[in-house]
Amino acid sequence: MTIYFYSTRENPYGCFSNFSRHGVLLDGKWWPTVEHFFQAQKFVNTPYADRIREAPSAKQAAELGRSREVPLRPDWEEVKDDVMRRAVLCKFETHPKLKKLLLETGDEEIVENAPGDYYWGIGRDGSGKNMLGIILMEVREKLRSESEVH
Template identity: 65%
Template structure:
């Protein structure tokens, strides 16, 4: 079986979305969502990054993070997967309730069901890289080991 997710309001898997209302503490700061963290890292060390962190919603953080008039950090393409990995890991380590949802997926394949993103999701043709789904599955494996005694 494959688990498809997209919207943060979908039950029970909306928590897999970077827009889900699950804040995290990373790099010495509190981030309202993993979307806020991810988008801000494109401009780390700038005022724009702080503007993204303070955005009222994850959608606004995403919009600010896609502002083509603000230059991205030079190494973004090289580090973006690791940035996403760190955000997802922190989110699921912080919140026991959604950690349990992720762990309860056993070994099911997890896919971000978006037709508009061929990199983070499955894309229009269904053959996208699904990097967010892959990161979630990798995170699940690590959490299974790290929280084995707690279950």
């Protein structure tokens, strides 16, 4: 069975969304959501990154991050997958209930059913890369192997 998620309101897997209110401590700062962290990294070490971190919602953080009024860091395309991996791993390491839920998905495929996103999700027609789903499965495998060691 494939596990699809998109909206934070979906149960039980809405928490897999980067918009879910499961904060992370990264680079010495608390981020309200993975989305806040991810979008701010496009403008790392700038006042604009702090503005994104302080956004009242993940939706607003995403809108600020998608603005092109402020230049993106030049290496963004090369680092964005690793930025996402780091943030998603931190989220599931920080929140034990989420970690348990992710591990309970076994070996099922995880798919971000995002109609407008052909990179992180599968897009409207299912042809997208599903990078967020792939990263969630990588994180699940990493967490599983770490728990087997302990």
